Amino acid sequence: MCDKGYPVQIGxxxxxxxxxxxxxxxxxxxxxxxxxxHFFSDAxxxxxxxxxxxxxLSDLAAMxxxxxxxxxxxxxxxxxxxxxxxxxxxxxxxxxxEYGAYLIGxxxxxxxELIISGTALGTAKEDELLLRSGAKPxxxxxxxxxxxxxxxxxxxxxxxxxxEDKESLKRAFFEPVARVEExxxxxxxxxxxxxxxxxxxxxANLWQISRMSGVKLIVDEDKFPxxxxxxxxxxxxxxxxxxxxxFGGEDFELIFTVRSEAWDDLSEKLLDLGTExxxxxxxxxxxxxxxxRGEGPEMLSDRGYEHFLG
Amino acid sequence: MCDKGYPVQIGxxxxxxxxxxxxxxxxxxxxxxxxxxHFFSDAxxxxxxxxxxxxxLSDLAAMxxxxxxxxxxxxxxxxxxxxxxxxxxxxxxxxxxEYGAYLIGxxxxxxxELIISGTALGTAKEDELLLRSGAKPxxxxxxxxxxxxxxxxxxxxxxxxxxEDKESLKRAFFEPVARVEExxxxxxxxxxxxxxxxxxxxxANLWQISRMSGVKLIVDEDKFPxxxxxxxxxxxxxxxxxxxxxFGGEDFELIFTVRSEAWDDLSEKLLDLGTExxxxxxxxxxxxxxxxRGEGPEMLSDRGYEHFLG
Numbered sequence: 034m035c036d037k038g039y040p041v042q043i044g045x046x047x048x049x050x051x052x053x054x055x056x057x058x059x060x061x062x063x064x065x066x067x068x069x070x071h072f073f074s075d076a077x078x079x080x081x082x083x084x085x086x087x088x089x090l091s092d093l094a095a096m097x098x099x100x101x102x103x104x105x106x107x108x109x110x111x112x113x114x115x116x117x118x119x120x121x122x123x124x125x126x127x128x129x130x131e132y133g134a135y136l137i138g139x140x141x142x143x144x145x146e147l148i149i150s151g152t153a154l155g156t157a158k159e160d161e162l163l164l165r166s167g168a169k170p171x172x173x174x175x176x177x178x179x180x181x182x183x184x185x186x187x188x189x190x191x192x193x194x195x196x197e198d199k200e201s202l203k204r205a206f207f208e209p210v211a212r213v214e215e216x217x218x219x220x221x222x223x224x225x226x227x228x229x230x231x232x233x234x235x236x237a238n239l240w241q242i243s244r245m246s247g248v249k250l251i252v253d254e255d256k257f258p259x260x261x262x263x264x265x266x267x268x269x270x271x272x273x274x275x276x277x278x279x280f281g282g283e284d285f286e287l288i289f290t291v292r293s294e295a296w297d298d299l300s301e302k303l304l305d306l307g308t309e310x311x312x313x314x315x316x317x318x319x320x321x322x323x324x325x326r327g328e329g330p331e332m333l334s335d336r337g338y339e340h341f342l343g
Numbered sequence: 344m345c346d347k348g349y350p351v352q353i354g355x356x357x358x359x360x361x362x363x364x365x366x367x368x369x370x371x372x373x374x375x376x377x378x379x380x381h382f383f384s385d386a387x388x389x390x391x392x393x394x395x396x397x398x399x400l401s402d403l404a405a406m407x408x409x410x411x412x413x414x415x416x417x418x419x420x421x422x423x424x425x426x427x428x429x430x431x432x433x434x435x436x437x438x439x440x441e442y443g444a445y446l447i448g449x450x451x452x453x454x455x456e457l458i459i460s461g462t463a464l465g466t467a468k469e470d471e472l473l474l475r476s477g478a479k480p481x482x483x484x485x486x487x488x489x490x491x492x493x494x495x496x497x498x499x500x501x502x503x504x505x506x507e508d509k510e511s512l513k514r515a516f517f518e519p520v521a522r523v524e525e526x527x528x529x530x531x532x533x534x535x536x537x538x539x540x541x542x543x544x545x546x547a548n549l550w551q552i553s554r555m556s557g558v559k560l561i562v563d564e565d566k567f568p569x570x571x572x573x574x575x576x577x578x579x580x581x582x583x584x585x586x587x588x589x590f591g592g593e594d595f596e597l598i599f600t601v602r603s604e605a606w607d608d609l610s611e612k613l614l615d616l617g618t619e620x621x622x623x624x625x626x627x628x629x630x631x632x633x634x635x636r637g638e639g640p641e642m643l644s645d646r647g648y649e650h651f652l653g
Contacts, residue, residue: 047406047474047475047476047555048372048402048403048405048406048475048538048539048540049370049371049372049402049403049405049406049408049463049465050370050371050372051368051369051370051371051406051467051469051472052368052369052371053367053368053369053469054364054366054367054368054369055366056364056365056366057363057364058361058362058363058364059361059362059363059364059369059411059464060359060360060361061359061360061361061362061412061414061447061448061462061464062358062359062360062414062448063414063415063416063448063449063450063460063462064416064450065416065417065418065450065452065454065458065460067418067452067453067454070452070453070454071452092358092359093358093359095358095359096357096358096359096361098359101369102371104371104372104373104462105373106373106374106375106416106460106462107375108375108377108458137371138371138372138373139373140373140374140375140460142375142377142380142381143377143380144375144377144380144456144458145455145456146454146455146456148375148418148454148458148460150373150375150416150450150458150460152371152373152414152416152462153359154369154371154464155359157361159361159363162361164357165357165358166357228358229358230358245357
């Protein structure tokens, strides 16, 4: 944690951490992960640490912010293996570094269950912040990457199906990714009117944009960029695809709405990062979220992702 | 939360909160409070919310930082009274406002026990940060306010002794105070070389300054500003005063070391805030923490405050 340009003035060990900042907007987000709810009780320290960071950085990504640092509070049972917490912290730190952020402080406590509360700090210019409330009639509704891999992997693990030959599900489960660079591209374009990350599920997150922007969203089922392995898994297991794609959560992809004239340029810039974006619908005047399927648009259920044990 | 000068651009409700900032140092601290360990299981929502904020702001105070905002994550059992969490948040918000800070975001989860993780953000000029590591030989060791009321009150409650006629203990228990303005005065003086807030106990926190500054501290037992009601309670209950004053925690007072020539001016400025500061010792070359008592200085045990159930 001592490379050139390291902005942390005071790290772990004093009453508080201190980071050098410039004038602008400080973006802050916090999330609590609880063992057995947000990660499996037998998850590895590396998996837990990585997810704790990705969950928070994904929220920064959805704001178009540049990550700066993270602080964490960890509660753990007294009989936790002595290496487990340091291993979680190491995974948090190395994951943070992958995104140009630093682990700058924290607090450890004894608790009945393993609990990780992370707070991520980022910076942005105020006029570039991506909000949930900015969608405008005429915008394209789009999504980065693919849908369904994370929840399909979780369902597979829960039903004892091996992920060994399911590379993309395995990756979604063990190596979740926050779309931080993509979020920066969206915000810098000046043409993206709203954004949110998919944590509660496509349906619930579309509803949040609809409600907060006061607009109607119409999405087309045939356009959804469904992960191939997730689709195969759902078919094999006879799981309703809606449960995977619409009501499954934690894809950590970004849903965004953008002026249509900016689409070509923006999708090309995302492709430069190796990320395909897909148009899945349009914004209209009105309210609610509708899905084109079968004989016409029907209102989409505003049902969120239920964490596996929550 | 809409008064003039409100710096929060985006509050609760989007992917993250956003706050306007100026160039300088961003000071960040996080603490996790767990029901039955850091507060009694039957504590009121108001008491919990207030303490969650004070614990964090006390860390900012010990850095000499100006509070900006707080974010929280709360985990609560599914059968928690529906009003309880909103009441905690209201108490957190009103306490934050007392110190000029704002509650700017958060996350709620279901957990086995009540857990509140708060992260406080503050600002400071880099050269004004109060560190644990700056104490210098020749400094005076001083402390704000009085010692022992918080732990005496906790011990009283645990042993079923009423606080009704013990006004100052009751206040310490229900209305803890973070020395935020005092911390600003210390940092702005430019003469305070180190500071820490008393959370682990006077002895443990003196040891932290000694270790991190690489100096010897000698304190004089006769100088300790012991809270009168705490002393009376300890005498009544035949509790060793050391357990109250040296090894009791959570006084949230500031220990600081200051150049002796600046003492008169500094203590007067603190008095202007209504806070008496007391010289309790000196900094010398060497290492360790020693206490003047009986026949001469003896080394003080580096034993911290054990939370009542932790």
